[in-house]
Amino acid sequence: xxxxxxxxxxxxxxxxxxxxxxxxxxxxxxxxxxxxxxxxxxxxxxxxxxxxxxxxxxxxxxxxxxxxxxxxxxxxxxxxxxxxxxxxxxxxxx
Amino acid sequence: xxxxxxxxxxxxxxxxxxxxxxxxxxxxxxxxxxxxxxxxxxxxxxxxxxxxxxxxxxxxxxxxxxxxxxxxxxxxxxxxxxxxxxxxxxxxxxxxxxxxxxxxxxxxxxxxxxxxxxxxxxxxxxxxxxxxxxxxxxxxxxxxxxxxxxxxxxxxxxxxxxxxxxxxxxxxxxxxxxxxxxxxxxxxxxxxxxxxxxxxxxxxxxxxxxxxxxxxxxxxxxxxxxxxxxxxxxxxxxxxxxxxxxxxxxxxxxxxxxxxxxxxxxxxxxxxxxxxxxxxxxxxxxxxxxxxxxxxxxxxxxxxxxxxxxxxxxxxxxxxxxxxxxxxxxxxxxxxxxxxxxxxxxxxxxxxxxxxxxxxxxxxxxxxxxxxxxxxxxxxxxxxxxxxxxxxxxxxxxxxxxxxxxxxxxxxxxxxxxxxxxxxxxxxxxxxxxxxxxxxxxxxxxxxxxxxxxxxxxxxxxxxxxxxxxxxxxxxxx
Ligand SMILES: [Zn+2]
Numbered sequence: 001x002x003x004x005x006x007x008x009x010x011x012x013x014x015x016x017x018x019x020x021x022x023x024x025x026x027x028x029x030x031x032x033x034x035x036x037x038x039x040x041x042x043x044x045x046x047x048x049x050x051x052x053x054x055x056x057x058x059x060x061x062x063x064x065x066x067x068x069x070x071x072x073x074x075x076x077x078x079x080x081x082x083x084x085x086x087x088x089x090x091x092x093x094x
Numbered sequence: 095x096x097x098x099x100x101x102x103x104x105x106x107x108x109x110x111x112x113x114x115x116x117x118x119x120x121x122x123x124x125x126x127x128x129x130x131x132x133x134x135x136x137x138x139x140x141x142x143x144x145x146x147x148x149x150x151x152x153x154x155x156x157x158x159x160x161x162x163x164x165x166x167x168x169x170x171x172x173x174x175x176x177x178x179x180x181x182x183x184x185x186x187x188x189x190x191x192x193x194x195x196x197x198x199x200x201x202x203x204x205x206x207x208x209x210x211x212x213x214x215x216x217x218x219x220x221x222x223x224x225x226x227x228x229x230x231x232x233x234x235x236x237x238x239x240x241x242x243x244x245x246x247x248x249x250x251x252x253x254x255x256x257x258x259x260x261x262x263x264x265x266x267x268x269x270x271x272x273x274x275x276x277x278x279x280x281x282x283x284x285x286x287x288x289x290x291x292x293x294x295x296x297x298x299x300x301x302x303x304x305x306x307x308x309x310x311x312x313x314x315x316x317x318x319x320x321x322x323x324x325x326x327x328x329x330x331x332x333x334x335x336x337x338x339x340x341x342x343x344x345x346x347x348x349x350x351x352x353x354x355x356x357x358x359x360x361x362x363x364x365x366x367x368x369x370x371x372x373x374x375x376x377x378x379x380x381x382x383x384x385x386x387x388x389x390x391x392x393x394x395x396x397x398x399x400x401x402x403x404x405x406x407x408x409x410x411x412x413x414x415x416x417x418x419x420x421x422x423x424x425x426x427x428x429x430x431x432x433x434x435x436x437x438x439x440x441x442x443x444x445x446x447x448x449x450x451x452x453x454x455x456x457x458x459x460x461x462x463x464x465x466x467x468x469x470x471x472x473x474x475x476x477x478x479x480x481x482x483x484x485x486x487x488x489x490x491x492x493x494x495x496x497x498x499x500x501x502x503x504x505x506x507x508x509x510x511x512x513x514x515x516x517x518x519x520x521x522x523x524x525x526x527x528x529x530x531x532x533x534x535x536x537x538x539x540x541x542x543x544x545x546x547x548x549x550x551x552x553x554x555x556x557x558x559x560x561x562x563x564x565x566x567x568x569x570x571x572x
Contacts, residue, residue: 014360015183016176053169053191058370065111065148068118068132076128076136076235086127087225087232090178 002035003028097291097329099322100299101251103314105264107243107274108220108282109152115219115241116143116186116369123280127234135219135239137182142368145170149217149241150372152273153193154382156243157215159267159389162197164374170217170366175359178233179221189363191371192216193243199267200391201259210260211248218242237281249288249299254318261285261311262413266390270415278310285314290335291325300325301335305349307342317342321349393418401431410439416453417443420462427466437465441486449490459491467496476500477507480553509556511563514547518560518567521546529568540564 008028012019019027070076073086082089114121117134134141157164171189197212220240225232245264251257265276265283275282290302305321308314320342325335340349388396390412397408397418411421421438425431442460446453468485471477477485477500488499500506508514521543522529532539547560 010360011362014174014176014362053365054367054370056370059373061144061370062147062150063118063144065113065146066118067113067120070119070130070132071136073126073129076131082230084230084232086129087234088128088178089230089232091230092226093178093224093231 002039003032095330096294097326098294098296099253099318100249100290100292100302101253101257101318102249102288103247103251103257103260104286104288105245105247105261106220106284107156107245107268107276109149109241109243109273110275110282111146111148111152111241113146114239115146115149115217117239119239121240122236123282125236127232128236130236131238135181136235137180143186143366145369145372146241150193150374151382152241152271153215153217153243154374154379155271155273155386156245156268157194157197158379158383159271159386160194160197160199160212160215160245160264162194162212162215164194164379165191166376167191167371167373168193169371170369171363172366173218174362177221178231179224179238181222181235181238185219185221186366186369187218187244187363188216199247199260199263201256201263203256203259208250208256210250210256213246213248215243215245218244249290254315254322257287257318258311258315261314263390265311266413266415270387270389270393272387272415285311287314287318287321289318289321289325291322291329293329300329301337303335303337303349304339305342306339306352309344313342313344316347317349320347324349390415397421397431401425403431403435407432407435407439411435414453416456420453420456423457423462424465427462428469430469433469434465437469437486441483445487445490460489464489464496471496471500475507475509475556477505478553478555478557480557481505481507484553505554507556508551508554509559511559514551514555514560514563515567517547517550517555518564521550522567522571529571532568 005024005028008024008031009019012024077083077086077088080088108121111121113119114135117132119130119132119135122130134143154164168188169191170186172184173187173189174184176183192214194215195213197215198209199212200207200209202208220237220242222233222235222238225234247260251260268274268276268283277283278285285308287305287308288302289305290300292298292300303321303325305317308317321340328335337355339352341352342348343350394405394408394412397403397412398405401408403411410417412418417438421431421434424434424438428434442456442465445451446456451459468482468489472479472482485496485499485503485505488494488503489496492499494502525543525546528539528542532543543564544557544560547555547564548557
């Protein structure tokens with residue numbers, strides 16, 4: 001079994017997601033199935049294939065150091081569930 | 095038992111590009127909240143980051159100036175953590191293929207020149223700023239996406255003072271490159287420290303703590319001194335150090351527990367698929383190397399060799415790029431370098447400190463021409479050195495020339511023999527007792543008489559001349 005219940009709970013904690021017992025069990029099973037499927041790739045012999053870090057063959061895609069207009073203040077917060085004086089408001093974290 | 099302190103520093107430097115690392119938002123400091131944000135730096139779905147070319151250029155310059163080996167191939171990675179200062183829930187950073195590695199900075203300890211190795215220099219984006227109120231946490235993303243370099247030292251630093259010296263050197267080098275403001279108060283330079291102790295002679299490293307939240311170089315030194323003492327107390331009492339992150343509290347002058355090892359981060363790095371990798375050609379590195387400016391070490395050498403300054407003077411003046419430029423500019427017009435250096439390290443530096451003037455503003459508030467004129471007027475005998483010191487504050491920020499101030503304040507040195515003899519006569523008459531004392535061998539009385547003459551002329555008497563005239567006068571009276 002490539003993924004354990006403990007790993008799922010750990011990831012949930014890192015992601016700040018509350019995971020009820022039933023969901024944790026369900027997700028452990030589902031993630032396990034997914035990872036087992038991916039594990040099929042292990043059957044391939046990749047010893048002679050160099051590691052790659054990107055699927056596109058491109059390198060060195062830059063933008064020049066030019067300033068572009070930022071969002072208007074009313075637009076930047078338009079989708080925020082809560083705002084306060086131009087600032088995004090989130091539940092108290094300290 | 096005696097312990098050995100082992101310190102490694104992680105320094106974040108914000109580069110002064112015109113736009114952010116991966117979007118076109120500006121990089122100004124102190125704007126109204128969330129007025130410098132766009133869909134990219136707010137992490138909206140469907141947006142794509144694109145690397146700012148200047149970010150890599152500046153990073154490369156810093157890497158080379160720190161004697162690092164730039165990577166031929168580099169890529170970006172996602173560093174995941176879930177905290178509201180990061181709208182994407184990951185920070186674009188570099189993990190296993192950073193911009194550069196294996197550099198060094200040399201510092202001077204009282205015993206020796208010591209090499210502090212630099213492990214790596216990598217590029218990343220800054221996070222937003224949180225303000226915690228009683229009811230909620232407020233987020234300003236203006237800083238989010240600003241280009242940062244993280245410069246990680248090896249644990250080669252053996253004391254809080256060495257950490258301080260390393261930071262001073264690092265800051266000077268980056269300031270010479272003109273790629274960052276390096277202002278700890280504004281957060282364009284930030285420093286976290288790892289510190290551990292081990293019994294002298296032991297090979298194995300002790301358990302370390304990470305210390306954060308220092309907002310000045312002095313704060314770093316104080317925090318590390320405190321933390322070394324705290325660890326020594328625990329070890330000395332037979333206790334064990336816990337691996338922790340601790341926050342420096344400036345007001346209480348102590349470190350306070352922030353989180354313990356159990357809560358340590360697990361960042362789940364993986365390659366950033368939104369950015370393609372980058373290559374740096376050897377020609378690019380050679381070209382960047384060739385255009386590096388003269389750096390503090392080289393400047394110091396030259397100030398000693400070309401201008402004949404003592405090592406101490408050369409060290410102080412080369413520690414700041416603008417101070418060094420001002421020195422060279424002045425020494426060009428007034429070729430007595432040691433005199434220029436004395437004025438810079440004395441009256442001019444204390445004036446700047448007192449008025450919180452940055453040396454970068456020097457050419458503006460005190461054009462080198464004015465200092466040159468002032469020094470020449472002393473040599474020409476127009477004013478005494480003492481009077482010159484009173485003129486200097488008048489010159490700062492003024493559009494008046496030295497000569498105009500001398501004329502307006504009637505500060506011209508009195509070198510007229512007849513006029514001075516008149517004053518001398520009066521002083522001798524008024525202090526007949528002192529004169530007798532002098533004649534009976536009390537050498538100090540002579541200086542008293544000189545002082546009286548200076549007082550009467552409001553400091554304007556030519557000091558060499560009155561010494562001669564006064565001696566002549568006294569001798570002729572016997
Ligand atoms: Zn943006």
